[in-house]
Amino acid sequence: QNSNDLKLSVNKGSIKVATEDGHFSFGMGGRVYMDAAAYFDDKTDLGSGSEIRDIRLLMKADLWKKWNAKINIGFANGKVSLKDVWLMYKINKNSFVRAGHFLEPFGIEQTESSKTTKFMHASSTVEAFRPGRNLGFSYATWSEKTFWEAGLFGSDVNNSNKRTDEGYGITSRFVFTPYSKDHIFHVGISGTYRSVDKIEELNGYGYYASYQSESSIKYGSRAATHIEDRKFISAGVEEAKSQIKYGFEMIAAKGPLSIQGEYISAKVNxxxxFEDYSANGFYTQVGWLVKGGNYKYKMKSARLAKPGPGSVELLARYNQTDLNDSDALIMGGKQKDITVGGTWYVNHNVLVKFHFTNVDLDENSLNGEENFNMIQTRLQFSF
Amino acid sequence: QNSNDLKLSVNKGSIKVATEDGHFSFGMGGRVYMDAAAYFDDKTDLGSGSEIRDIRLLMKADLWKKWNAKINIGFANGKVSLKDVWLMYKINKNSFVRAGHFLEPFGIEQTESSKTTKFMHASSTVEAFRPGRNLGFSYATWSEKTFWEAGLFGSDVNNSNKRTDEGYGITSRFVFTPYSKDHIFHVGISGTYRSVDKIEELNGYGYYASYQSESSIKYGSRAATHIEDRKFISAGVEEAKSQIKYGFEMIAAKGPLSIQGEYISAKVNxxxxFEDYSANGFYTQVGWLVKGGNYKYKMKSARLAKPGPGSVELLARYNQTDLNDSDALIMGGKQKDITVGGTWYVNHNVLVKFHFTNVDLDENSLNGEENFNMIQTRLQFSF
Amino acid sequence: QNSNDLKLSVNKGSIKVATEDGHFSFGMGGRVYMDAAAYFDDKTDLGSGSEIRDIRLLMKADLWKKWNAKINIGFANGKVSLKDVWLMYKINKNSFVRAGHFLEPFGIEQTESSKTTKFMHASSTVEAFRPGRNLGFSYATWSEKTFWEAGLFGSDVNNSNKRTDEGYGITSRFVFTPYSKDHIFHVGISGTYRSVDKIEELNGYGYYASYQSESSIKYGSRAATHIEDRKFISAGVEEAKSQIKYGFEMIAAKGPLSIQGEYISAKVNxxxxFEDYSANGFYTQVGWLVKGGNYKYKMKSARLAKPGPGSVELLARYNQTDLNDSDALIMGGKQKDITVGGTWYVNHNVLVKFHFTNVDLDENSLNGEENFNMIQTRLQFSF
Known part of the structure; x- marks a missing residue:
């Protein structure tokens, strides 16, 4: 059952150790994003500066032909943050079940690694409404033209509330891709339901008791940046029982041109x-591969593939997120932002991003109506 | 002195790199335990849910034939927790000295990796009284029928008190194993003495001064579970000078049947x-390898070996811990719990555990007398 | 562009995987320092004890011939601490540019890994005034007789202040080494300018607002030890705008004898x-390689090389740091300390240090004038 003929190889700048029969492989690596930002203030005194936005260590293994294991831990800002930590069983070439801590299957940007997202910062819409990574299990299957994943999830292991019953979520994404070769066309729909966690409270004796009590759900987003980390729009919805979100997604590409968009709507029961609360947002982004050939598609994850080494890509995005609900009397603010920029994929391991962003906030935002600009850049390496 | 002929191999699902002469080897890996628990409440509102119970990254090396180094770091619950971090010098095939952060040699369950302990959660007796990992050094030697380890230890590096003199501990375990082949029979005895740390206190000027002052020793345990993490029994012994603990252990196995038990007694001087404080507890557990052959024994660590891949094991445990001492007027509570369950050793890397537990608490426990049940399951992978 | 002929090797006790053409290599490893200290108190009740002073995991890679990447993360005391995290581009054999989180080029001890510094604890002068690691980029070039590095730096990523504009620093080191073979002689000069960070303050509404307000710069040092971690001398300079520091360094060696010294002066504008604040300090240390041949020099980093395996080195250091400035009315204290000790380089991976230190503090120190002694020892391993 043990194998002694292991082969070492470099694949796209990463090291891999595998048996000849392919039943076992091991890999290790890391990633680092170094960011700098200069802000041009309106009302708020924004904090220009630099940071290591993300830093991770990774170990992974393919085991006994059918099993995959991955441990990816983040260390940014001096904190331990569990990222992808899961065990996968490959049912066949086109389907798997997976258990662990991973991204709930909801839309494009939520399910995509920050290593390959086109912009430095996720759209404010996805930041506000994404379910994120949670502990759970999922089933995924794909064919030549369809992709489907569905899962059941408990809580985020990085913020677990240990003394009361956890909430749970059910999430699913379905994608139809009639064209994925010369032309690319992809539409998809996602939905998620999540119950609230119970809340712990101090009882009269000074002990924590887990009364079932009012719970709150929060939506919010930063201003398309992370060095300045205040959430300029944010809504806290008290007396919540559960939330339902759905999303629509679209990708189209022809040659070196691509367009991608998502619309997400959220409702808190x-x-x-108490009046139910509703909020929504959308983004549309276009890409032009000035250098590096045509856009390609990856059915296994149902999105555009990362451009090859040496590519230069120009990008533009319009994004709008509205957390105001006058019926529920919760005015979380509305943000519109436009980003233009580009990415240079230096090689498989190194890339550079450069963005100019204009952010427009309404009167319900953190410091009221304002409009400011910023320049951001990232040097990213991984191996 | 440098060697260039390294061989890569997979051994029991873990990667290993070694020189042909065996003088050097390097390994890396990780482990993840994913747990879920459903509690059936009595008085206390228990928090059902899920968690990543443990997640670790490991690097290890054999160096210059005689030296072993190990670095094992835990990242559960968003916290860094140093586990085995030590340097070992192999005196000969049957003895070593070791310096670093490791488990004090006291009994079976305290010295066993959670990767191989039969139950998801250590017995409440061992949880309450175990010395745990501390920074120190030890000497170990074993022969065909005996095992002996003894060490001197400072403080736990994860909770070090830097401004006052540390306490220290002396701990030793001796095991006699007359039968270790077809039949297995093992008895052992352990003892440990530990002085208290001095305590730091704010002086009148607002600075920390390290007055030698009253010190307290705490014993406590959770209810045979970790997702609900309250300690239902716990005793804080004030005005302590030192503590002495001793333990008796026994293992017997014949074919696919095994029995294991430990008794631990603790006394605070x-x-x-002030009246001295005494407490004690014990557990007895039986195992039946429904599938997977016979139980085996490992002299180097003086305990049962992990069952092989494909094994299915049924288990039962009775555990009782008594933290009440009416003479000392410290009533920490008494817990009796019964667990029945099983483990499926899917392969060298993956295992699944499933437990049903009944917990019975006396009137001195956290929320008074109560009796509740729980179902727990674990998916564990390591490589 | 991918290569499949990787070679594994052990180099100085570390594992390395490299392609035959040398364009790619990967390495991983760790380091651990285990310290113990016994203090002989004067006025202050010092806390004798033990600790894991440093523990790190490392991954590194050489990529596409020209690129180097390094990720080194520390986990001592249960905290994540980013160490060397950088991406380097090798312009040619004698120069590089580097971006990331690394030691600013200032003097000898500040730029040297703690793996190779001669003493367990940096001189109090370097501890008080060193710029440390910060996020930035630098250019370095060296020839047969000169070394020069200069860089621009933002803030320390482990303590980033996200809501106000960061300060920045410009730092450079120049070294001239007329003799580096049989005799070694080296002189150098370093300088650094750093502006202060703006400070965030709570405004009247309970929100953080980033008023530009008074800023403070702090200098301080422990008593040539870390287990007792109080800073016995420390100066907080309020209403600071910027700081300028310069340093002079010298190394001379002949055969098994070496001498090294640094003088550092700091000024806060x-x-x-408000009167400007000035402080300064220096150390001189001598080494004698009782066993292990002659001292060697490393032009790439411009300092003495680590003695080879089996070496035994005797050491002595006089160190003085003066944080008193009567003109500015800031009396931070003055420390003089003498250390004698030795290091046994057991092999490439293991070393042992042993030190005796006398510390003399003036009346402006933490608890006033005092004079105490200590014995310290370290067991260090890395691979």
Missing amino acids: RKSN | RKSN | RKSN
Whole structure:
């Protein structure tokens, strides 16, 4: 059952150790994003500067032909943050089940590694509404033209509330891709339901008791940046029972041109006497591969593939997120932002991003109506 | 002195790199335990849910034939926790000295990796009284029928008190194993003495000064589970000077049947005018390898070996811990729990555990007398 | 562009995987320092004890012939601490540019890995005034007789202040080494300018607002030890605008004898109405390789090389740091300390250090004038 003929190889700048029969392989690596930002203030005194946005260590293994294991841990800002930590069983070439801590299957940007997202910062819409990574299990299957994944999830292991019953979520994404070769066309729909966690409270004796009590759900987003990390729009919805979100996604590409968009809508069901809360947002982004050939598609993850080494890509994005709901009397603010920029894929391991962004905030935002600009750049390496 | 002929191999699902002469080897890996628990409440509102119970990254090396180094770091719950971090010098085939952060040699369960302990959660007796990992050094030697380890230890590096003199501990375990082949029979005895740390206190000027002052020793345990992490029994012994603990252990196995038990007694020596505090507990557990052959024994660590891949094991445990001492007027509570369950050793890397537990607590426990049940399951992978 | 003929090797006790053409290599490893200290108190009740002073995991890669990447993360005391995290581009054999989180080029001890510094604890002068690691980029070039590095740096990523504009630093080191073979002689000069970070303050509404306000710069050092971690001398300079530091360094060696020294001077520019603050310090240390041949020099980093395996080195250091400035009315204390000790380089991976230190503090120190002694020892391993 043990094999002694292992081969070492370099694949796209990463090291891999594998048995000749392919039943075992091991890999290790890391990634680092180094960011700098200069802000041109309106009302708010924004904090220009630099940071290591993300730094991770990774170990992974293919085991006994059918099993995959991955441990990816983040260390940015002096904190341990569990990222992809999962065990996968490959049912066949086109389907798997997976258990662990991973991204819930909802839309494009939520399910994509930050290593390959086109912009430095996720759209504010996805930042506000994404389910993120949670502990759970999922089933995924794909064919030549379809992709489907569905899962059941508990809580985020990085913020677990240990003394009360956890909430849970059910999430699914379905994608139809009639064209994925010369032309690319992809549409998809996602939906998620999540119940709230119970909340712990101090009882009269000074002990924590887990009364079932009011719970709140929060949506919010930063201003298309992370060095300045305040959330300029944010809505806290009290007396929540559960939330339902759905998303529509679209990708089209022809040659070196691509367009991608997502619309997400969220609704919080609240206790009787309280009006339900609704919010939504969308983004549209276009890409032009000035250098590096044509856009390609990856059916296994149902999105555009990362451009090859040496590519130069120009990008533009319009993004709008509205957290105001006057019926529910919760005015979380509305943000519109436009980003233009580009990415140089120096080689498989190194890339550079450069962005100019204009952010427009309404009167319900953190410091009221304002409009400011910023320049951001990233040097990213991984191996 | 340098060698260039390294061989890569997969051994029991782990990667290993070694020189042909065996003088050097390097390994890396990780482990993840994913747990879920459903509690059936009595008085206390228990928090059902899921968690990543443990996640670790490991690097290890054999160096210059005689030296072993190991670095094992835990990242569960967003915290860094040093586990085995030590340097070992092999005196000969049957003895070593070791310096670093490791488990004090006391009994079976305290010295066993959670990767191989039969139950998801250590017995409440071992949880309450174990010395745990501390920074120190030890000497170990074993022969065909005996095992002996003894060490001197400072403090736990994860909770070090830097401004006052540290306490220290002396700990030793001796095991006699007359039968270790077809039949297995093992008895052992352990003992440990530990002085208290001095305590730091704010002086009148707002600075920390390290007055030698009253010190407390705490014993406590969770309810045979970790997702609900309250300690239902716990005793804080004030005005402590030192503690002495001893333990008796026994293992017997014949074919696919095994029995294992430990008894631990703890005594806290207190300042004159204060009555000494005594507490104790024990567990007995039986195992049946429904599938997977016979139980085997490992002299180097003096305990049962991990069952092989494909094994299915049924288990039962009775555990009782008594933290009440009416003479010392410290009533920490008494816990009795019964667990039945099983483990499926899917392959060298993956295993699944499933437990049903009944917990019975006396009137001195956290929320008074109560009796509740729980179902727990674990998916564990390591490589 | 991918290569499949990787070679594994052990180099100085570390594992390395490289392609035959040398264009790619990968390495991983770790390091651990285990320290113990016994203090002989004067006024202050010092906390004798033990600790894991440093523990790190490392991954590194050479990529596409010209690129080097390094990720080194520390986990001592249960905290994540980013160490060397950088991407380097090799312009040619004698120069590189580097971006990331690394030691600013200032003097000898500040730029040297703690793996190779001769003493367990940096001199109090370097501890008080060193710029440390910061996020930035630098250019370095060296020839047969000169070494020069200069860089621009933002803030320390482990303590980033995200809501206000960061300060920045410009730092450079120049070294001239007329003799580096049989005799070694080296002189150098370093300088650094750093502006202060703006400070965030709570405004009247309970929100953080980033008023530009008074900023403080702190200098301080422990008593040539880390287990007792109080800073016995420390100066906080309020109303600071910027700081300028310069340093002089010298190394000379002949055969098994070496001498090394540094002088550092710091000046804080303050707002009008406030007197500028000045402080300085120096150390001189001598080494004698009782066993292990002659001292060697490393032009690439411009300092003495680590003695080879089996070496035994005797050491002595006199160190003085003066944080008193009566003109500025800031009396931070003055420390003089003498250390004698030795290092046994057991092999490439293991070393042992042993030190005796006398510390003399003036009346402006933490607890006033005092004079105490200590014995310290370290067991260090890395691979």
